[in-house]
Amino acid sequence: xSATGVMREVNPSEDxxxxxxxxxxxxxxxxxxDQEMINEFGRLNNQYLELDExxxxxxxxxxxxxxxxxxxxxxxxxxxxxxxxxxxxxxxEDYATEHCERKQExxxxxxxxxxxxxxxxxxxxxxxxxxxxxxxxxxINLENS
Amino acid sequence: xxxxxxxxMEQNVDIQKHLSVGKNPRGIPTATxxxxxxxxxxxxxxxxxxxxxxxxxxxxxKCKTLENSLGRVKLSMKAKIPEIEKTLELVHVLEGKQAxxxxxxxxxxxxxxxxxxxxxxxxxxxCLWLGANVMLEYSYEEAKGVLETSLRxxxxxxxxxxxxxxxxxxxxxxxxxNMARLFNYDVKRRKALRQEEGAADKTGGGKGRGNxxxx
Numbered sequence: 049x050s051a052t053g054v055m056r057e058v059n060p061s062e063d064x065x066x067x068x069x070x071x072x073x074x075x076x077x078x079x080x081x082d083q084e085m086i087n088e089f090g091r092l093n094n095q096y097l098e099l100d101e102x103x104x105x106x107x108x109x110x111x112x113x114x115x116x117x118x119x120x121x122x123x124x125x126x127x128x129x130x131x132x133x134x135x136x137x138x139x140x141e142d143y144a145t146e147h148c149e150r151k152q153e154x155x156x157x158x159x160x161x162x163x164x165x166x167x168x169x170x171x172x173x174x175x176x177x178x179x180x181x182x183x184x185x186x187x188i189n190l191e192n193s
Numbered sequence: 194x195x196x197x198x199x200x201x202m203e204q205n206v207d208i209q210k211h212l213s214v215g216k217n218p219r220g221i222p223t224a225t226x227x228x229x230x231x232x233x234x235x236x237x238x239x240x241x242x243x244x245x246x247x248x249x250x251x252x253x254x255k256c257k258t259l260e261n262s263l264g265r266v267k268l269s270m271k272a273k274i275p276e277i278e279k280t281l282e283l284v285h286v287l288e289g290k291q292a293x294x295x296x297x298x299x300x301x302x303x304x305x306x307x308x309x310x311x312x313x314x315x316x317x318x319x320c321l322w323l324g325a326n327v328m329l330e331y332s333y334e335e336a337k338g339v340l341e342t343s344l345r346x347x348x349x350x351x352x353x354x355x356x357x358x359x360x361x362x363x364x365x366x367x368x369x370x371n372m373a374r375l376f377n378y379d380v381k382r383r384k385a386l387r388q389e390e391g392a393a394d395k396t397g398g399g400k401g402r403g404n405x406x407x408x
Contacts, residue, residue: 078227078370078374080226080228083226083366083367083370086366086370087362087363087366087367090362090363090365090366091359091362091363094358094359094362129300132279132282132283132286133279133280133282133283134279134301134302135299135300135301135302136299136300136301136308137286137297137298137299137300138297138298138299138300
């Protein structure tokens with residue numbers, strides 16, 4: 049029976065199938081629905097990776113905004129230069145604070161949304177793992193290491 | 194049963210036909226799922242397992258290449274979206290300033306390490322850099338329309354590219370499983386053949402009646 053390493057690595061060379069000799073594996077045929085589950089598992093891995101990357105990006109942006117808001121709070125209240133697009137605008141401190149806080153809210157909502165999606169993927173993968181390991185045992189590899 | 198030299202070319206074309214069934218909307222083939230390995234080899238014209246694995250490997254390589262290039266397309270589209278959003282935001286700011294009747298004081302990037310100060314009178318016109326050395330002047334309303342359209346297009350493009358990538362991932366996974374199954378089938382077949390021969394030798398019988406060509 050065959051084994052498929054459907055892995056989470058980005059490295060494409062790692063993402064290869066690992067065939068075991070039939071001696072050390074029970075003889076189970078791969079059915080169409082098994083293949084579909086394996087495919088889904090692989091797809092979810094890719095989605096998970098992408099979400100992880102996006103989340104890291106968003107969190108970095110959020111940190112920057114947090115810093116900006118803190119700086120604004122200890123500021124003297126004079127005009128500040130706000131980075132908008134490619135340039136800096138002279139704006140009042142209140143305007144800048146409001147701008148940053150609005151951005152924070154938007155990003156926070158996005159972070160939570162992606163977090164929920166990640167959760168969903170993990171749950172579904174656990175389900176798939178249970179079924180696939182139950183069927184193929186040690187002749188399939190669904191771990192990402 | 195083995196491939197003859199004269200038929201090889203035709204056979205190759207024939208094999209390719211059996212490796213995929215149908216295509217997705219953007220013409221990316223769908224790899225065949227092997228229901229039964231032995232029967233599948235028969236539909237290929239009884240070719241050796243190596244030939245079938247080789248053919249799948251070729252398709253696998255093609256899928257991977259396409260996956261890489263589509264991955265890059267997706268990344269560049271994903272990078273474009275925040276840029277468009279940033280520009281759109283700036284047009285909103287200009288619009289707000291116009292409504293308040295204020296000028297905008299900005300520090301803009303003059304050269305890599307120099308920022309210069311500029312007063313921008315917000316009187317309703319803005320120039321958008323469209324690329325290819327072209328810049329066009331728009332009213333704020335029009336500019337927003339242009340940017341919103343390109344934002345929508347970029348998001349749509351990311352979505353379709355994503356669909357293609359998921360489809361490709363399904364194909365590469367299926368092919369990986371197919372190749373592993375073909376390989377295991379061959380290992381098992383050879384083992385059975387060896388055992389049969391061993392048994393035949395012991396009983397002093399003639400040749401082993403294999404279902405392939407023992408190597």
